[in-house]
Amino acid sequence: MYVELKHINKNYGNFQASKDVSFGIEQGKLVALLGPSGSGKTTILRMIAGLEHPNSGEILIDGKVVNDIPATKRGIGFVFQSYALFRYMTVFDNVAFGLEIQKVPKDEIKKRVLELIELVGLKGMEKRYPNQLSGGQRQRVAFARALAPNPSILLLDEPFAAIDAKVRQELRSWLKNMIEKLGVTSIFVTHDQDEAIEVADEIIITNKGRVEQKGTPIEVYQNPKTAFTASFFGQPSELVDYKQFNTFKDLKNVDKVFVRPEFVKVTKKSEQQFYKTSAVEGVIEQIFFRGNTLELVVRVGDNVFTARRGLDEELVEIGEKVDIFLYRIFVTSGDEAHLVQNQSIREESLVI
Amino acid sequence: MEIFDQKEARSRKITKYILIGLSVLFIAVMLILPLASVIVNSLREGVDYYFKALSTDYVTSALVVTFIATVIAVAVNTVFGLVASWVITKFDFKGKNVLSTLIDIPFSISPVIAGLAFIMTFGRLGWASEIIDSINSALGTDIQIVFAIPGVVLATIFVTFPFVSREIVPVLNTVGKDEEEAASILGAGGFKIFRKITFPHIKWALVYGIILCTARALGEFGAVHALSKTRGGTFTLPLEIDALYMSGSADSITAAFAVSSLLVLIAVAVLIVRNVFEFRTKSKNRKGK
Numbered sequence: 001m002y003v004e005l006k007h008i009n010k011n012y013g014n015f016q017a018s019k020d021v022s023f024g025i026e027q028g029k030l031v032a033l034l035g036p037s038g039s040g041k042t043t044i045l046r047m048i049a050g051l052e053h054p055n056s057g058e059i060l061i062d063g064k065v066v067n068d069i070p071a072t073k074r075g076i077g078f079v080f081q082s083y084a085l086f087r088y089m090t091v092f093d094n095v096a097f098g099l100e101i102q103k104v105p106k107d108e109i110k111k112r113v114l115e116l117i118e119l120v121g122l123k124g125m126e127k128r129y130p131n132q133l134s135g136g137q138r139q140r141v142a143f144a145r146a147l148a149p150n151p152s153i154l155l156l157d158e159p160f161a162a163i164d165a166k167v168r169q170e171l172r173s174w175l176k177n178m179i180e181k182l183g184v185t186s187i188f189v190t191h192d193q194d195e196a197i198e199v200a201d202e203i204i205i206t207n208k209g210r211v212e213q214k215g216t217p218i219e220v221y222q223n224p225k226t227a228f229t230a231s232f233f234g235q236p237s238e239l240v241d242y243k244q245f246n247t248f249k250d251l252k253n254v255d256k257v258f259v260r261p262e263f264v265k266v267t268k269k270s271e272q273q274f275y276k277t278s279a280v281e282g283v284i285e286q287i288f289f290r291g292n293t294l295e296l297v298v299r300v301g302d303n304v305f306t307a308r309r310g311l312d313e314e315l316v317e318i319g320e321k322v323d324i325f326l327y328r329i330f331v332t333s334g335d336e337a338h339l340v341q342n343q344s345i346r347e348e349s350l351v352i
Numbered sequence: 353m354e355i356f357d358q359k360e361a362r363s364r365k366i367t368k369y370i371l372i373g374l375s376v377l378f379i380a381v382m383l384i385l386p387l388a389s390v391i392v393n394s395l396r397e398g399v400d401y402y403f404k405a406l407s408t409d410y411v412t413s414a415l416v417v418t419f420i421a422t423v424i425a426v427a428v429n430t431v432f433g434l435v436a437s438w439v440i441t442k443f444d445f446k447g448k449n450v451l452s453t454l455i456d457i458p459f460s461i462s463p464v465i466a467g468l469a470f471i472m473t474f475g476r477l478g479w480a481s482e483i484i485d486s487i488n489s490a491l492g493t494d495i496q497i498v499f500a501i502p503g504v505v506l507a508t509i510f511v512t513f514p515f516v517s518r519e520i521v522p523v524l525n526t527v528g529k530d531e532e533e534a535a536s537i538l539g540a541g542g543f544k545i546f547r548k549i550t551f552p553h554i555k556w557a558l559v560y561g562i563i564l565c566t567a568r569a570l571g572e573f574g575a576v577h578a579l580s581k582t583r584g585g586t587f588t589l590p591l592e593i594d595a596l597y598m599s600g601s602a603d604s605i606t607a608a609f610a611v612s613s614l615l616v617l618i619a620v621a622v623l624i625v626r627n628v629f630e631f632r633t634k635s636k637n638r639k640g641k
């Protein structure tokens with residue numbers, strides 16, 4: 001493990017922002033810290049950078065405990081959420097700052113800075129001040145500035161938060177390519193699931209100061225291990241009264257039940273229904289056009305949840321009565337979550 | 353529709369001119385006229401008399417005392433103001449709010465009380481007078497605080513000490529810690545961060561704070577009045593003006609105005625220097641170095 005946190009606790013006054021946080025990151029990996037607002041993501045990042053100090057626990061970088069090494073000496077690159085560019089310096093001086101402090105010879109600084117500015121696609125803007133740049137351009141300057149001293153670790157706090165959706169998409173893939181090319185171990189904070197899934201090699205899910213789960217995007221998506229992850233990842237809806245779905249009514253030890261949109265089969269009355277006996281009737285309450293699918297809000301008794309239908313299927317209408325079949329559900333008991341298949345899938349397919 | 357728009361635009365224009373007119377009138381009546389009358393009155397008995405009034409021993413002595421007190425007070429308060437603002441905005445500690453409230457005390461306390469407080473501290477009956485005495489006997493010196501120049505300096509420092517930090521703290525608060533943290537992660541030490549990152553942000557607030565501090569130090573009356581009793585020895589310009597005016601003869605009243613005009617001119621000069629300074633740096637920045 002290149003970066004390792006061991007049993008980190010962090011308090012701000014009476015408030016505990018990190019609770020027994022432990023995880024490790026391999027060299028060269030791009031890892032996402034994903035969690036709701038206030039779950040302690042920034043706190044973790046700032047402790048790794050040395051801007052904040054844990055009350056207990058150890059932080060290791062490349063096998064060495066760095067708790068007592070100040071931020072100035074850790075050799076980490078940090079891209080702030082607000083970019084924190086130096087307002088009174090030009091783009092060139094911003095990027096050159098770290099190198100000047102290392103007393104790199106002038107001509108080398110110039111060479112490296114111009115190289116980086118070209119790399120991030122801002123050639124010709126060296127003399128501008130931050131307030132003469134667009135959000136996306138500022139983000140790139142922040143990135144170049146963090147990379148200039150060749151850090152071994154790059155930390156990014158919601159690097160795309162302040163950028164509009166379209167540019168964000170571009171920057172995301174750009175950043176991923178760039179980090180891969182440089183091979184620098186990177187951790188980025190986000191609360192956008194799609195961003196984490198798309199960009200990261202691994203995802204660490206945080207909630208209320210704890211690490212809930214860590215794994216590749218596919219692992220975490222398919223196998224939420226904790227109640228929180230099941231309730232958070234993949235647009236789940238909670239079923240407040242799961243007993244209304246016949247096949248699941250005999251479950252034991254159930255705290256909560258969640259369904260993801262892809263767990264739900266919505267069939268029009270006029271369409272052929274494969275799982276007749278275990279389907280229940282529901283009503284379409286809302287329809288959202290999501291570009292490549294229709295997102296439906298469906299009600300079955302007291303349960304209101306999200307489902308999808310493809311655009312190649314026959315259209316449904318608001319208020320229409322439809323058949324609802326659940327392929328599977330997530331069931332949580334205590335802090336754990338597990339997947340439960342609909343048994344009738346097997347039984348009925350045997351009958352047919 | 354268009355006519356209506358035009359009407360509205362015209363009435364907006366009228367409001368604008370009325371407001372501008374009112375502000376100009378107010379400033380003229382409250383500021384320009386009184387100050388101009390100081391200058392006019394000071395010249396009532398001719399230019400010769402004006403310069404003679406300014407070159408009496410009393411006035412030159414007062415000028416020197418004022419100069420000493422102002423320079424020391426501004427220097428001390430600039431350092432203090434910078435340190436205090438830094439502490440208040442960059443660190444979290446218990447009693448931080450108390451500290452920033454305490455700094456404002458000179459704003460809310462009458463200067464006369466400040467002067468009396470110094471007498472009660474350093475005067476014959478004050479608790480600190482013994483300390484001063486023992487220092488004097490140990491070093492063979494004869495340092496006096498009250499009714500002497502050090503008292504005048506102390507009083508001036510007291511009444512002017514919030515100015516610099518009051519200007520800087522809001523700027524530092526809105527700027528936040530981001531840039532400084534970014535600089536420290538890039539390896540910059542404390543002094544480098546101050547010089548390269550913080551200072552450019554607070555430069556104008558600092559200049560403005562120093563100017564306000566200077567203006568107040570030059571004009572301080574109440575606190576100094578309590579601590580300074582020797583005309584021609586420890587009197588500052590405002591005290592000298594008061595003494596001239598109070599002596600009541602027509603000549604000395606004109607002299608009082610002449611000395612006042614000196615303070616007015618210094619104030620105007622300070623403001624001009626500031627504007628020139630500001631304009632230069634701004635146009636330099638606009639060119640992008």
Ligand SMILES: Nc1ncnc2c1ncn2[C@@H]1O[C@H](COP(=O)(O)OP(=O)(O)OP(=O)(O)O)[C@@H](O)[C@H]1O
Nearest residue numbers: 012015017035036037038039040041042043044191
């Ligand atoms: N300096 C501080 N003093 C007191 N509490 C703090 C401080 N910084 C953070 N906190 C608290 O710690 C918790 C975690 O904060 P943190 O900034 O790490 O959250 P986050 O996961 O980054 O959230 P977001 O996604 O909104 O940025 C929050 O509840 C926050 O209020």
Ligand SMILES: [Mg+2]
Nearest residue numbers: 041042043189
């Ligand atoms: Mg955050």
